[in-house]
């Protein structure tokens with residue numbers, strides 16, 4: 308099946324708002340110094356929705372993503388996750404053990420640099436199998452079979468299952484990182500510049516793959532990118548950040564085709580001029 312975003316019309320019709328939010332973010336602040344970090348961020352993310360966080364370098368995108376994914380304690384604010392296993396969880400008030408379970412089952416994190424998300428000294432199959440074992444899978448044959456299925460899903464030859472990621476190209480490493488994340492059927496994926504640092508043709512292939520998987524699996528995604536073309540292709544909704552503040556939010560097509568805030572206008576026009 309060829310994937311793709313749902314149309315703005317569906318989004319505007321409130322297709323997702325009928326469901327309970329998967330993630331509710333309220334007044335999150337995390338500042339390292341004045342203007343360095345992120346402040347007063349609030350939004351709801353619905354099941355199957357892809358939210359893009361865009362803005363120039365240093366605007367606070369990665370800081371925000373880390374606070375949303377329970378990797379960086381905010382100075383203030385609340386992140387509530389609607390867990391299949393635990394019900395509503397306040398991420399910074401719940402047990403560390405519960406957060407760890409989420410990280411390896413219901414959530415996935417795709418890092419910009421694949422080596423931050425992979426174990427480079429074990430095989431591709433073991434990278435995928437490790438996450439399965441973390442959720443209780445013990446049968447070697449079944450783990451290997453699922454690893455092969457996921458290698459195929461991310462377009463890696465199953466003959467490479469015993470190779471280490473260090474023997475893979477950058478694009479393959481990134482696809483392996485995605486397979487490792489998706490094997491446990493997570494609900495929510497956090498991505499930080501997943502196509503950054505890759506050649507343009509490799510980026511295009513990865514984006515196409517991501518778009519199809521996100522659509523087929525009905526994943527909710529929060530993706531940080533400075534690349535508006537990536538945002539346009541993947542995200543239903545955008546949040547534009549500048550100096551730690553959200554300056555504009557809205558449907559992707561609306562924000563990019565009819566930006567309201569002067570900073571977004573500048574961001575969009577600078578891309579058009581290039």
Ligand SMILES: Nc1ncnc2c1ncn2[C@@H]1O[C@H](COP(=O)(O)OP(=O)(O)OP(=O)(O)O)[C@@H](O)[C@H]1O
Nearest residue numbers: 339343344362363364365366367368369370371533
């Ligand atoms: N651990 C840290 N200690 C101090 N300052 C930090 C830390 N991490 C980030 N910052 C600062 O906070 C600001 C926001 O950084 P952040 O990485 O969130 O921005 P970004 O929008 O993701 O940028 P980029 O696209 O370059 O990754 C920057 O000024 C950065 O230098």
